[in-house]
Amino acid sequence: MNPIVGGIMQVLTPTNLLFMLAGTVGGLIVGALPGLTATMATALIVPFTFTMPPLSGLATLGAIYMAAIYGGAFSAILVNAPGTPSSIGTCFDGYPMAKQGRGQEAIVAATVASVIGGLVGVAALALLAPPLAAIAIKFGPPEYFWVSVFGITIISTLSSKSALKGFIGGCLGMLLSMIGISPVGGDVRFTFGIPAMQGGIELICGLIGLFCIPEVLSLIIQKAEELERLKPRKAQGIIGTTTRQVLKQKVNLLRSSIIGTIVGIMPGAGGSIANLIAYNEAKRASKHPEKFGTGVIDGVIATEAANNATVGGGLIPLLTLGIPGTPTAAVIYGALLIHGLRPGMELFTVHGDITYGFIFSLLIATLMMLVVGLAIGTGLNELLSRLPVRILVPSIVFLSIIGSYAIRNNMADVLIMLAFGAVGYIIRQLEIDSGAVVLGLILGPLAEEGFVQSLLMSKALPVPWTIFFTRPLSILLIALSALSLFWPLISKQKAKRPGREEGLNV
Amino acid sequence: MYNSDRTAAILMFVIVLIFAFQFSDIPSSYSRIFPKAVAWALVVLSAILLIQSWVNPRVVEFAETRELKKVGLAILLLFGWMVCISFLGFYLSSVLFFTLLMILVEPSILKLNKLTTSIFIAAVEIGLFYLVFTRALNVPLPKGMIFQ
Secondary structure, eight states: OOHHHHHHHHHTSHHHHHHHHHHHHHHHHHHHSTTOOHHHHHHHHHHHHTTSOHHHHHHHHHHHHHHHHHHHHHHHHHHSOOSSGGGHHHHHHHHHHHHTTOHHHHHHHHHHHHHHHHHHHHHHHHHHHHHHHHHHTTOOHHHHHHHHHHHHHTHHHHOSSOHHHHHHHHHHHHHHHTSEEOTTTOOEESOTTOGGGGGOOOHHHHHIIIIIHHHHHHHHHOOHHHHGGGSOOOOTTHHHHHHHHHHHOHHHHHHHHHHHHHHHHSTTOOHHHHHHHHHHHHHHHSSOGGGTTSSOHHHHHHHHHHHHHHHHHHHHHHHHHSOOSSHHHHHHHHHHHHTTOOSSHHHHHTTHHHHHHHHHHHHHHHHHHHHHHHHHHHHHHHHHHHSOHHHHHHHHHHHHHHHHHHHHTOHHHHHHHHHHHHHHHHHHHTTOOHHHHHHHHHHHHHHHHHHHHHHHHGGGSSSGGGHHHHSHHHHHHHHHHHHHHHHHHHHHHHHHSSSOOOOOOO | OEEHHHHHHHHHHHHHHHHHTTGGGOOOHHHHHHHHHHHHHHHHHHHHHHHHHHHSOOEEOOOOHHHHHHHHHHHHHHHHHHHHHHHHOHHHHHHHHHHHHHHHHOGGGGSHHHHHHHHHHHHHHHHHHHIIIIIISOOOOOOOSSOO
16 A cells, blocks of 8 residues: 555544544643643653554654644733743734733634644645755754844844844843853853752743743733723634634745744754744734734734744654754654654655654644634633633742743742743833843854854864855855844835835734 | 933843853853853943933833832742742642732732632632642642641
C-alpha cells in the first residue's frame, strides 16, 4: 500500500482519534495556563507514549503541541498573560479587545487564524520538507546574529509612542537576558552574588511579570465605572461574523503563516519570535498602523496564524535532518528515537506510513482545535467576564505564582517574576514598551551566541569582522534589518502622498 | 508632574552602572564582549533621551496619591505572599493573601458575612487549583516550613 494512504488509514482509527482529541483538550488547557508550556506538556506525556504504537504516541504528542501553542492565546486575550511565549504579540491587541468587551471576537479570530496557520505549516511540512530543510542548514552563527538584529529592528514599528524608548527597552531586555551562565564562554555573570540567579531569567517569569502584574496593579486602582466597560458585548452570530472577517484577511493570514513556517524551520527561533515578526509585518503592511495596540483584530490574526505555523515548520528540519527547530520539536525527537525511528530520508521511505500518518494527524488535530477551542474559549470568556474584580485580581496573582514556580520548581523564579512585575509597572509609567523589553529578553541569547561564535569562526580570516558582511544570506538579512529599521520613516513619506485611505477591522 | 524621558534616562544609567561594576568579575572575554556592547548601546541611547528631555521636554501626570498608595500596598502584599509561603506553607499563605488582596480591591467586604464568604471563595479556588496542578497535571507547588 502507498505509505501516504497507509498512514492516513492508520490515523483514522477510533483509538487514535480519541488520543488526538484528549491531546487537543489537554494541550489547550496547558497552553492556557501561564507557566505551563507546550514543551513541558509534551515532555510530561512522552513517558505515557512508550507503551503506545509509534503512530498513536506521535499523534498524541503532535495534538498536544499544536493545541498548547494555540491555548496560549486564551490567557493572553483574557488576562493579558501570554500562556506560552508564542502568544506575546496576542496580548497587544487581544487584551485591549477583551477590555472593550470584545473578548469573544478575539478568541474566535485567534482560533480561526491558529487553524489556518497550523494548516499552512502542516502543508509546508508535507510538501516542502526536504528543500526547506536544505536552506535551514545554510544558516550559520553570522546569519543567526543578523536574524536577531532583524528581530530587534521590529521595535521601531512596535513602539508606537517612541522608537528611542523602544530601543532602550530592547537593550534593557538584552542586558537582563545575560544574567546567568554565558552561552559561549560558560562564565557565571551578573548574578550579584545570588546563587539562584545562575540559571538566568526564565523567559516565562519575565513575561508573566512584565505583562500580568502591571495589569493586576492597574485593575486594583481602576474605578468601578471603568470596570463596567469590561463586560462583554452580547452579539448574535459573532462566530460567523468574525470568521468571515478573518477569512477576508487572506494576505495577512498567508504572510503570517509563511513567516511562522520559515521562523519555525530555523533552529532556536520558534513561535516566540515568529509571532512578533508577523505582528510587525501586519502593522507595517496596514493602512492604519497607528491603531495597532488598541484592539485591532488584524494583530491577533497575525500572531496566532504565525505561532501555529511554527509547529509544522519546526518539524521540517527535525524529520528531514534530525535538527529540532523548536524546543518542543526536540521532545518529539526524543519520542521518535524511543520508538526506533531515526530522522532522515529513511523516515519518509522505510517508515513512510508512520511519518505521513504523523503529518496527517497534525492536520486532524488542527481541525479538532477549531471545535474544541471555540467551545472552551467561549466558556472561559463568559466565566472571566462574570468574575468580580475582587476575585479576578488575586486569582491572576495566584496563577502567576504557580506559573512562575512550576517551570523550575524554584521560589527564586517567583521572586524574579514579582520583581519584573514591579519593574514592568515602573517602566509603563515611564512610557517604555514592555513588549520591547520582552523582545530583548528573547533575542539576547540568540544574538550573543551568533555574535561570539561568528567572532570565533572569523579568527582564521585576514580581517575577522568581515564575516558579518560577506556571506550572501547575511547581506540579505542586513538589507531586511535596514528596511525594518527605517520603515516608520518610509511609511510616513508614503502616508504623505494623497489618496491613501482604507478601512481597518477594529 | 514629571519628565518621563529624563527619569527613564537616569534610571537606565543607574542600571548600566550596576551591571558595569560586575564586568571585571567575568574572566573570559567571550563572556564579556556582548554585554559590554549592549551596555554601551544603552548608554548612548539613554544619553540621546536625556538630551531630548531638555530640548523637547515632555511631562506626564503622576497617578493620584491615593492610587499610588494602593499600588504600593499591593506590591507589598505580593512580596509578603511570597515570603509567607516559606513559613506558613503555600496553601495557608495563599488563603490569607488571597483574602487580603480581595479586601484591598473592595474594602467593603470587611463586613463579617462578606468576609466569611470571601475566605470561603479563596479556599475553594485554591483547592481547585491544588487538584488540577498536583493531582491531574502532576505539577509540584511551592512548599513551606510549617504546612506543606
